[in-house]
Amino acid sequence: MPGRWFLPRAEMDRLFGALAADGRRIIGPTIADGAVVYDELRGPQDLPMGRTAQTAPGRYRLSETGASRAFDYGVALTAWKRFTHPPLVPLTRSRRDGDLVTIEPVIEAPPKLAFVGVRGCELAALRIQERAMRAGPAGDPDHVARRDASLVVAVECAQAMSTCFCTSMGTGPEVGDGADLVLAELDEGYVVTVGSPAGGAIVEPLALRPALPSEIDRAGEQVAAVRASMGDPVPADGLPERLRAALDHPRWAEVADRCLACANCTLVCPTCFCTSVGVASDLDGIEGTTERRWDSCFSLGFGRVAGDANFRPKVADRYRQWLTHKFSTWWDQFGSSGCVGCGRCIAWCPVGIDVREELAAIAPATAPVGPIPWPASPAGGRAPEARPIVAPARHVTATLQSTEPETADTVTLRLATNDAALLAARPGQFVMVELPAFAAPPISISRIRPDGLDLTIRSAGAATAAMTGLQPGAQIALRGPLGRGWPIEAASCQDIVIVAGGIGLAPLRPLLDAVLADRPRFGAVRLYLGARSPRDRLFVAEINALAGRADLEVAEIVDRAGPEWLGRVGIVTQLFDQATWDGSRVTAFVCGPERMMRATAATLERLGVDSAATWLTLERNMACGVGTCGHCQLGPFFVCRDGPVFSVAELGTAFGREGL
Amino acid sequence: MALPSDRTRADDGSMETSALTALLGDTWFGADLPAGTRARVAALGRLVDLPEGSVVVREGLPCRALGLVVSGRVALRLGLPGGQDRTILTVEAGDVFGWSAVLPPAISTSTGIAVAPSRAILFDGEALRAALVVDCELAAAVYERLLVSVARRLTATRIQLLDLYRPATEPW
Numbered sequence: 114m115p116g117r118w119f120l121p122r123a124e125m126d127r128l129f130g131a132l133a134a135d136g137r138r139i140i141g142p143t144i145a146d147g148a149v150v151y152d153e154l155r156g157p158q159d160l161p162m163g164r165t166a167q168t169a170p171g172r173y174r175l176s177e178t179g180a181s182r183a184f185d186y187g188v189a190l191t192a193w194k195r196f197t198h199p200p201l202v203p204l205t206r207s208r209r210d211g212d213l214v215t216i217e218p219v220i221e222a223p224p225k226l227a228f229v230g231v232r233g234c235e236l237a238a239l240r241i242q243e244r245a246m247r248a249g250p251a252g253d254p255d256h257v258a259r260r261d262a263s264l265v266v267a268v269e270c271a272q273a274m275s276t277c278f279c280t281s282m283g284t285g286p287e288v289g290d291g292a293d294l295v296l297a298e299l300d301e302g303y304v305v306t307v308g309s310p311a312g313g314a315i316v317e318p319l320a321l322r323p324a325l326p327s328e329i330d331r332a333g334e335q336v337a338a339v340r341a342s343m344g345d346p347v348p349a350d351g352l353p354e355r356l357r358a359a360l361d362h363p364r365w366a367e368v369a370d371r372c373l374a375c376a377n378c379t380l381v382c383p384t385c386f387c388t389s390v391g392v393a394s395d396l397d398g399i400e401g402t403t404e405r406r407w408d409s410c411f412s413l414g415f416g417r418v419a420g421d422a423n424f425r426p427k428v429a430d431r432y433r434q435w436l437t438h439k440f441s442t443w444w445d446q447f448g449s450s451g452c453v454g455c456g457r458c459i460a461w462c463p464v465g466i467d468v469r470e471e472l473a474a475i476a477p478a479t480a481p482v483g484p485i486p487w488p489a490s491p492a493g494g495r496a497p498e499a500r501p502i503v504a505p506a507r508h509v510t511a512t513l514q515s516t517e518p519e520t521a522d523t524v525t526l527r528l529a530t531n532d533a534a535l536l537a538a539r540p541g542q543f544v545m546v547e548l549p550a551f552a553a554p555p556i557s558i559s560r561i562r563p564d565g566l567d568l569t570i571r572s573a574g575a576a577t578a579a580m581t582g583l584q585p586g587a588q589i590a591l592r593g594p595l596g597r598g599w600p601i602e603a604a605s606c607q608d609i610v611i612v613a614g615g616i617g618l619a620p621l622r623p624l625l626d627a628v629l630a631d632r633p634r635f636g637a638v639r640l641y642l643g644a645r646s647p648r649d650r651l652f653v654a655e656i657n658a659l660a661g662r663a664d665l666e667v668a669e670i671v672d673r674a675g676p677e678w679l680g681r682v683g684i685v686t687q688l689f690d691q692a693t694w695d696g697s698r699v700t701a702f703v704c705g706p707e708r709m710m711r712a713t714a715a716t717l718e719r720l721g722v723d724s725a726a727t728w729l730t731l732e733r734n735m736a737c738g739v740g741t742c743g744h745c746q747l748g749p750f751f752v753c754r755d756g757p758v759f760s761v762a763e764l765g766t767a768f769g770r771e772g773l
Numbered sequence: 774m775a776l777p778s779d780r781t782r783a784d785d786g787s788m789e790t791s792a793l794t795a796l797l798g799d800t801w802f803g804a805d806l807p808a809g810t811r812a813r814v815a816a817l818g819r820l821v822d823l824p825e826g827s828v829v830v831r832e833g834l835p836c837r838a839l840g841l842v843v844s845g846r847v848a849l850r851l852g853l854p855g856g857q858d859r860t861i862l863t864v865e866a867g868d869v870f871g872w873s874a875v876l877p878p879a880i881s882t883s884t885g886i887a888v889a890p891s892r893a894i895l896f897d898g899e900a901l902r903a904a905l906v907v908d909c910e911l912a913a914a915v916y917e918r919l920l921v922s923v924a925r926r927l928t929a930t931r932i933q934l935l936d937l938y939r940p941a942t943e944p945w
Contacts, residue, residue, distance in 0.1 A: 419941035522940055573941045615938035645938035672933045674860045676850065679888040682860045684929045691801055691867055706937035 117329055118321035121302040122181070125157040128266075128305075131315045132227040137264060140196055141229035142189050148173060149189040151196070154229065161186050168274040168456065171465030184298045187274035188232055188455050192383035193239055196226055197259045198246070204390065204403040205508070207549035207590070214588035216508040216547060219402075223255075223262040231267040233285030234277075234453040236292055238383030239265070244447050245386050246741060248754075253741045255405075264311055267292035271335045273343045276456030278469060281347035284453040286339040297332030304332045346469050348478040349450070353441040355476035360433065360770070364475045369429035371464050376409035378458035378468075379435065384451050385409070387743030390736060394550030401550035408742075410434045415744060418734050419573050424747075430772030436471065438746065445749030508547065508590045509535060511565065513583050519651045522572045523616060524581040528589065529565040535591060538566065540623030541598030541730060541758045545738045547590040551576040555735040555753070557620035558594065566591075569619040569651065595738040596757050599624045599728060604700035608636040610722070612713050614643040614685055614705020618651045620730055621704050625659075632664060636698060639666040643685030643705065646671050647678045685709060686716040696721025703729040711769045714761050725762035732757070747773055790816050793894060801867035802841050802918050810914050817901055818894040823847070823887035829870060836873040836881040838895040839919075842866050845891020849883040861933075862926060863888070872919050874898030875905070 120128060132139050142149045143159045149166065160183035167174045168187065178185055203219040231239070239260065246256035270277075270286040279285030288295045293312030297304040304324045307313045324332075379385040389408040394401035408415060411431050416424035425431050443451030452468075459467050511528040518524050530536065535544070538561050546568065547553035554576055560567035572581045583589065601624065609628055613621050628635055640659065644650045650669065660667040668688040670681040681688070685705070699722045703713050710729045717727050733745035733752040740754030748767040750756060759768075767773055794815040797803030803811050823829060823845060830836050832852055840847070847870050850858045861883065864870050870885045870893075879898055905912040 571941070643938070645936070649938060670863075672936070672938065676848075676858045676860065678860060679846075679848070680863075681846070681865070682848065682863045684932050687929060690925075708932065708935060709937050712932060 116307060117324040118305040118307075118316060118319075119302055119324040119328055120296070120305050120316075120319070120321055122300075123302075124319075125160075125183075125303070127319050128316070129154070129156050129229075131319060132229070132264070132266075134318075135225075135227070135264070135315060137225045137227040139227045139229055140193075142184070142186060144175065147175060149175065149186045150191045151189045151193060151228075151230070157183070160184075160230075165272060166274060168276040168460040169465075170276070170459050170467040170470075171462055173460045180300065182271070182298055182300065184230055184268045184296075185272050187270075187272065187277065188235060188457060189230075190381065190457070190461065192381060192455075192457065193228055193231065193235055194242060194383055194386075196224075196228070197239060197263065198242060198253075198256050198386060198407075199259075200407045202255050202405045204405050205547075207401045207403075207547065209399055209549040212512075212587045214510055214549060214590055216510070216549070216590045218508075221255075223259040225262050226259075227264045227266060229266040229268075231265050231288075231292065232270055232279075232455070233267070233288040234279040234282070234455045235383055236265065236267055236288055237279075237282075237284035238453045238455070240291055241384045241443075241447065241449055241451065241453065242386055244449070245384075248447060248740060252739070264294075264315070265292045266294045266296060266312075267308075269295065269297040269332065269336045270339045271298055273339045274456060274460075276459040276467075277343055277454060278346045278456060279454035280340055280343045281345050281349050282450055282452055282454035283349070286336050286343070297335065299328060299331055299335075304328050347454070347472055350478070352472070352476060353444045353450075355478075355480050356437050356441040356472075359475050359480070360437070360773075362475045364471065365429040365433045368466060368471055369427065369432055371466055372411075372428050372432050373464060374411045374413070374428045374431060375463060376411040377461045377463060378466075379409040379411060380407065381457040381461045382439075383453060383455060383457070384439075386741070387415070388737075389415075389742065389744070390552070392550065392552050398550040403553075405742075408744075410438070410743065410746075416734055418732055424733065425772055427772060433772065434746070436468065436475070437748075439468075440472065440476075442746070442749040446751070508592050510588050511535070511591050513585050513587045513589060514565065515585050516581075516583070519569060519653075520571075520649050522581075523569060523651065524572070525559060525567050525569045525652075526580065526583065526589070527562075527565065527567050528591075530591070531564070532591075535566060535594060536561070536563070538594035538623075539598030540601065540627050541620055542594035542596050543620070543735070543738070543757065544568070544591045544593030544595060546570075546580060547592065548576065548579050551579055553590075553592070555595070555738060557730075559619040559622045560626065561623050567622075569616065569622075571616050592738065596735075596753055597755065599702055599730075599758055601627050603726070604628075604702075605634050606636065607700040607726070608694065608698045609638040610641070610689070610699050610701040610717070611639070612641045612643075612685060612689075612701065612703045612705070612717075614709040614713075615645060615649065616651065617704035617706070617709075617730075618642060619704075621702060622652065624702055629665070637666065637694065638664065639689070639694070640668070641685055641688040642667070642669045643688075643709065644669070644671045646673050647675075647680070684712065686712050689720070690716050692720055694720070697723070700726045701728065703727065707732065707769065714768070718761075723762075725760050727761040728758055729761065729768075730757045731759060731764075789819075793818050793820060796820065796843060797841070797894065800841060800843065802869065802922075806914050807910070810910055813904070813908065813911055814896070814915065815894075817904060818896045821893055821895050823891040823893055825887055825890050827887040827891075829885040829887065829893070830873070830881040830883070832881050832884040834881055836871050836879050837898050838871055839874045839898060839901060840870045840885070840893040840895050842868055842870065843892040843894060845887060845893075846889040847885050847891060847893070848888045849885050851883055858884070862929070869919065869922050871898075872923060875901060875915070875919060877902070 141154045162183045165185045207216040246253040267288040293309040295306040439451040509532040511530040514527045545553045546556045559569040572578045735753035736742045736744040740751035745752040847864045848860045849862045
């Protein structure tokens with residue numbers, strides 16, 4: 114039933130009835146606590162009739178209009194993501210019965226909802242967030258199911274708030290594609306445009322009369338007036354590049370002095386999707402549940418990794434992450450801006466930080482675009498394509514065959530599994546490892562066997578202590594393999610240099626296995642190993658055996674040692690900084706603490722190794738492993754999904770840059 | 774163990790200097806020296822064998838010679854009470870030990886022990902200091918290389934101080 118129809122104001126309840134008859138709960142604007150919010154509506158009487166909103170930086174006030182129109186309030190405080198990407202979603206239920214472990218996904222049928230009152234900018238936001246949740250090897254099936262179960266009744270804007278800038282972001286005020294129905298509100302009723310067969314099925318039983326040309330014209334004039342009133346407050350041409358070139362702008366520190374890092378902006382943002390996973394368990398640790406909760410890149414611990422390292426410790430780092438992600442790196446990741454210009458972040462910032470003002474100061478339209486910190490956008494090769502089917506993250510239970518103590522705090526678990534995906538893991542990939550009642554850390558695979566995997570785990574807290582304390586026969590849950598591994602094929606016919614620091618040897622061991630299994634394919638193979646002390650060396654017997662091979666050069670060094678150690682003492686670069694081998698023939702693979710990898714990469718560069726042939730694996734807070742939680746972002750990359758293996762050339766100056 | 778006696782002092786001093794000059798040219802320290810300077814540096818040195826366990830310098834005592842390792846490995850250790858010495862660096866071919874010999878008061882900052890059979894060129898500290906005072910070209914070359922070596926150690930020590938491989942706590 115395509116076309117345009119007219120719904121008299123007094124008959125709005127008929128539309129509500131049709132939506133309800135379709136089995137849908139109706140979500141729309143209503144007034145609560147002095148603001149318009151999106152919540153369940155009993156009927157048209159719950160709409161904010163006769164109200165409008167005045168917004169300004171740090172300010173939101175409702176007032177009477179004296180008219181009876183229902184949609185003159187701009188956008189509601191809360192975005193629609195509350196229903197498509199809820200603040201709390203149960204993920205798994207797990208249980209341990211002796212050695213047996215079961216982890217079951219919590220699959221809830223999504224509620225069948227009708228969203229009434231979706232603005233043009235908000236429709237774009239739904240599309241943008243959905244694209245992010247469908248990206249990667251396994252997106253967010255809960256989000257996708259909820260989105261697929263929703264029906265959108267959009268409403269054209271007849272007024273712009275002072276904080277609106279959808280015109281600059283290209284998302285409004287006109288409602289774009291994707292709505293099932295579009296309403297344009299006139300004083301006497303609504304021009305109804307059918308946008309989809311589902312929308313047509315809703316209005317068909319209403320037997321509406323066709324909208325008159327004059328009604329259609331007035332509706333068009335209204336939205337055109339809104340566009341004219343807004344102008345173009347944030348010139349978007351070249352904005353992603355201008356922002357990338359301004360990573361060191363002093364304004365980041367200035368805005369950080371005002372920013373409270375309260376995360377209001379990300380919570381009200383209709384596209385922000387970052388989450389964390391919380392774990393709850395019974396007191397004896399037998400049963401556990403995991404829940405996905407909204408989080409924010411403004412949270413202090415959002416970029417934290419093991420060892421109390423925090424990649425974005427300052428508010429300036431976190432503000433820069435948010436703003437550059439919204440307006441710049443979102444393009445790299447998902448092929449669009451992450452901002453739709455709804456202005457919520459401006460109105461709901463308690464100190465009135467206006468993103469338009471910050472953009473104008475940091476990346477003005479007149480700013481020359483300098484060199485960008487990372488050389489190439491991963492867009493196109495990575496994320497933008499929306500996938501119709503999203504595979505849920507899948508847990509596989511593996512059984513511990515044996516354990517091998519490596520050091521005082523590190524154990525290698527030899528796990529048996531017949532899962533084809535796990536057995537097809539590539540060197541350099543990782544798995545999320547889960548025990549009931551414990552958080553699931555990402556662990557690199559330290560050996561890939563025909564019948565299972567080895568994981569070398571350092572006890573660093575409750576979860577890893579529980580894992581390293583497991584006895585043979587115990588089960589453990591794995592999710593993976595995840596991430597991009599070492600590009601062994603690119604090293605064919607090349608000399609191989611492997612540099613490992615500390616437990617960084619673990620993800621390099623499968624690479625070494627693969628190289629040695631196909632030894633004639635490669636030139637010289639050199640293995641340089643650093644450790645904290647002699648007793649912190651990993652895989653000692655294996656390394657000693659390798660050192661005896663004629664076709665492999667092995668050199669070890671430790672940071673500190675007592676007099677009983679007659680080997681080398683110093684930093685790992687000392688092993689090769691005077692090397693005379695031809696760097697142009699070398700493909701290098703490096704893993705260790707980031708500071709050690711920076712020193713290694715610099716030494717390799719000085720020895721002539723191409724930055725495109727120097728591969729390293731980064732550590733970031735990889736919480737979901739599939740690029741949907743947002744924790745591990747580094748510039749345009751999701752480290753868990755796009756990495757963790759990157760070449761130094763790919764990372765550009767993002768590698769080692771403080772605060773990214 | 775005292776400094777080992779030299780094994781290669783020949784009756785014909787010019788031949789020994791020639792051999793040392795060539796040997797020096799094979800090392801990082803001497804490779805890029807102008808030929809004349811390299812010969813003058815070599816003239817101040819003597820090649821010695823350092824059996825495993827040889828103490829080449831001793832922390833807190835006069836440092837009588839600058840050593841350039843030709844082969845093997847020398848551990849530089851700092852003493853701790855109770856004999857719990859710590860090795861803070863090992864020096865291998867091309868690198869130096871005993872740089873304190875060049876700088877008054879010429880007191881060793883660590884104890885150097887050959888932890889593998891080693892060879893080194895030893896430059897008498899007194900003679901070297903005297904030569905560096907009168908030979909500006911020599912001084913520029915030697916001091917620059919010593920500075921590079923010490924700076925490299927400083928950089929390494931800074932990274933070691935970070936204790937990058939220390940046990941970590943999990944963030945989750």
